[in-house]
Amino acid sequence: MKRFQTMQRIHHALAFGLMWLVSAGQAQDCSNPVPTCGDVPEAVSLNYAQNLEFSCLNSPYVTVLEFMTNTNTTNTGPVYIDLGGVACQTDGVDDVIECVVVKPDPQALCDITSYVAVSPCLESGGGASLQSEDLLPNTTYLILIGTAHDPSSTPCNLSVFLSGPAVSIDACCTANIAPGQSVELTVSGANEDLGYTWFPDYGLSSAAGDSVVASPAVTTTYSVSGFFGGCQYTDAVTITVGNPLGLPTSFTPNDDGYNDTWDVNGLLEYNLADIRIFDRWGQVVYRSVGYSQPWDGRNGGKEVPVGTYYYAIDLNDPLLVEVETITGFISIIR
Secondary structure, three states, rough: OOOOOHHHHHHHHHHHHHHHHHHHHHHHOOOOOOOOOOOOEEEEOOOOOOOOOOOOOOEEEEEEEEEEEOOOOOOOOOEEEEEEEEEEEEEOOOOOOEEEEEOOEEEEOOHHHEEEEOOOEEEOOOOOOOOOOOOOOOOEEEEHHHHHHOOOOOEEEEEEEEHHHHHHOOEOEEEEEOOOOEEEEEOOHHHHHHEEEEEEOOOOOOOOOOEEEEEEOOOOOEEOOOOOOOOEEEEEEEEOOOOOOOOOEEEEOOOOOOOOOOOEHHHHHHHOEEEEEEEEOOOOOEEEEOOOOOOOEOOEEEOOOOOOEEEEEEEOOOOOOOOOOOOEEEEEEE
């Protein structure tokens, strides 16, 4: 579930801000590339560059960034790179930015003959995005950023944002449980030797590990953090306890454009849900699998009488853990 929330990104930025302050003054060539973390927009000042003659790069000055993929061996996936906030000019003229992702020889990062391009070559006069092919797990990759002028004499600033399944961890799985029930939560993608940390820890069998059992008394969102490539990554899962739906107790189908249908919050997420509504004699007045068309207070095209009706909903979702048929009453008012 990767892709998380703004607060997690802020947390990451704080955690690695010091690292960027240090690296900003270091070389940005192939022998000492700038380490880059995913899920956090990184402000980069290109203040050093070298001439790297690599296939699709025509720029005479190339800055080198570095990132590592996660440890998922079954579905590492691609990385998405967004370049933004480009402030790169010579004599008032915007520079052209080139960018490509390559797989180097990890033992010889400056051996250009070993570079294999794993993304298209990007050329842009401003912000732009590119996507790599599916990457190998637990592998070092380089981002080559080329400019037409020497950034060591004329500063060039931009932001780099890495995202996607190759630079994230995966927590599983969001679920609904009945009160008193439990569900197993798992996570993968980080360095197992460094472990995982879950928060909050209430309702959990353990606050650490790649597999924990959750038994929350109330609906709870658990976040989990892990490390790989010198970066911290966070994902989250929400365990809903009890009825996951927002069920109105009445509606007014009088065609005034307001509250004319029985709109059940959350029901659209359950495509296989079986919804039945009965009158006081037990006759079915409405039935639907899925709820793309909310009930409008009609049965066979005719308005049903004002009164109280009984509903029964089976969500039929494999992620639900022992959630029984949801029942209750609804009133029609005109």
